[in-house]
Structures are given as C-alpha cells and as structure tokens.
Amino acid sequence: MPNVAQVGHVDRxxxxxxxxxxxxxxxxxxxxxxxxxxxxxxxxSLRPSAPDLRFLWIGGGAPGDERVLRRTGVELTGWCDRTVGLETLARADCYLHSAAWEGFPMTVLEAVGLGVPVVVRRLPSEPGTPAVATAADPAHAARLVHGVLTDGDRRRANLAAWRAFLQENERGTQSERLALAYGTGQRAGRTQVRPRSLAVAVTEGLEQGLRAVSLLSGGAGSGRRWI
Incomplete structure (x- = not known):
C-alpha cells in the first residue's frame, strides 16, 4: 500500500x-x-570541497546525539511543528537521509514532493532506490550531494530518478489499492461498503494519523513507502 506525502499546503x-x-x-x-x-x-567529507555549505538538521534529540552533529558545524532547529519543518525542508538544496535502519522514510517522499534532490544511505530493507541517489558510505554520500549542488544535470537526474521510483506513491493508486484490499465483497452479517467510499475513508484516517505522528515528533515524521 503506497504512502502519499501531504505537502500541498507548504509555502514554496x-x-x-x-x-x-x-x-x-x-x-x-x-x-x-x-x-x-x-x-x-x-x-x-564535504567540507574540504565545499567549505561554504550550510548544514541543518530539522528536529532534535538527546543532548549527546545532538553534540555529534554540532561538533561538525551542523545546526539544529530543535523540535518544531510539521508545517515549519516542511517549509524548512522546502528551502534546502539537498536532503541527506542517514538512517541506519528504516522501512521507507516519509521525509524522502516529502522532499521529492517539494522538488528537493535526495541522497539516501543504502539499506537492505529498501532495495532498488535510484543508483544516482544511493550512497554506500558517508564519503560516497558526500560525492553525490556535491554533484547535485554543483551540476544542474545531476540535480535534474536525481529528481527524475526519484519521481520514477515513487510514481505509484500518489492518491489515485493508494485509493485503488485500498479499495482492492477492503472492498472485495460482503461478509456474513454485514452490509457491503462501496469500495471507493471505504478507500477514501481509510485514506483520510491514514493522513490524520501521519499528521498526529508528525506533530508528536516535531515535524520529523518518518514512515514507509509501503504500508
């Protein structure tokens, strides 16, 4: 079941x-x-070739974990609400996703939806991410980020690859899959629900849940490309 990023309200x-x-x-x-x-x-790894870059982490955490970032000059926003987090993401020139384990991060969907190039860490749990945007190690990530920042063709190729990879992560496909999953007939003693109506209801419930998670986590929500 494909997740869908909700970024239409973001001031771009x-x-x-x-x-x-x-x-x-x-x-x-x-x-x-x-x-x-x-x-x-x-x-x-990026600093020597691009000393003027600014690095920002949207979110916060334990002081010890934050110090790991601050020592290399990374700024942190601290906890913020979802809208502020997404507006900050929309201003970025590149989103770098470093998680050591994950299903599929909602933040990648949101970044691509906002037109921000994305570089991710290679994870066994998510094979098939675009080769032009998937890093084997931090040094490789630095090279990929540097490429999208300095070469317009690489920037466009990055976004095109992600959009192709995420082409099913849109409302229509999500509704159709929900209809197939939940609208396959009448169960004993129950009134049949129209598949499309049920799909819309479940989709809206998922969106409300994602908004709640994002607010609780300071706008730093993550989830899965597929439910």
Missing amino acids: RRTLQPARPPLVVGMGRVCAQKDPAWFADAVG
Whole structure:
C-alpha cells in the first residue's frame, strides 16, 4: 500500500531562489536509528570541497546525539511543528537521509514532493532506490550531494530518478489499492461498503494519523513507502 506525502499546503515561495549558501538538511529525531554520526561523517567529507555549505538538521534529540552533529558545524532547529519543518525542508538544496535502519522514510517522499534532490544511505530493507541517489558510505554520500549542488544535470537526474521510483506513491493508486484490499465483497452479517467510499475513508484516517505522528515528533515524521 503506497504512502502519499501531504505537502500541498507548504509555502514554496522561499524556494524560487536557491539558498545561499547552499543548504543541506537532515530530518527526524536525532537518535541512534537516524545515525547522526553517519551524517556528520558525510559533512566532514564535504567540507574540504565545499567549505561554504550550510548544514541543518530539522528536529532534535538527546543532548549527546545532538553534540555529534554540532561538533561538525551542523545546526539544529530543535523540535518544531510539521508545517515549519516542511517549509524548512522546502528551502534546502539537498536532503541527506542517514538512517541506519528504516522501512521507507516519509521525509524522502516529502522532499521529492517539494522538488528537493535526495541522497539516501543504502539499506537492505529498501532495495532498488535510484543508483544516482544511493550512497554506500558517508564519503560516497558526500560525492553525490556535491554533484547535485554543483551540476544542474545531476540535480535534474536525481529528481527524475526519484519521481520514477515513487510514481505509484500518489492518491489515485493508494485509493485503488485500498479499495482492492477492503472492498472485495460482503461478509456474513454485514452490509457491503462501496469500495471507493471505504478507500477514501481509510485514506483520510491514514493522513490524520501521519499528521498526529508528525506533530508528536516535531515535524520529523518518518514512515514507509509501503504500508
């Protein structure tokens, strides 16, 4: 069941001009699962070739985990609500996802939906992510990020690859899959529900749940590409 990013409400006027200096962001709760050390290592690999870059983590966490990022010059927003988090993400020139384990992060869907190039860490749990956007290690991530920041063709190729990869993560496909899953006939003693109506109801329930999770986690929601 494909997840769908809800970013239509985000104010994108700030994205009409590229951020100066270029802005690379991470996002989520700063904890072992998000592996801030991996993100920090990528930052360290990028600094020599791009000393003017700005690095920002949208979210917060335990002081010790935050220090791992601050030591390499990464700024942190701290906890913020979903709208502020997404508006900050929309200003980025690249989103770098460093999680050590995950299903499929909602933040990747949101970044691509906002037109922000994405570089992810290679994970066994999510095979098939675009090769032009998947890093084997922090040094490789640094090279991929540097490419989308300095080469317009690579930036466009990154977004095109993600959009192709995520082409089924849209409302129509989600509704159709929900209809197939829940609208397959009448059960004993129950009134049959029209598949499309049920699909819409379940979709709206999922959206409400995602908004609640994002608010509780300070706008740093993550989820799965597939439910």
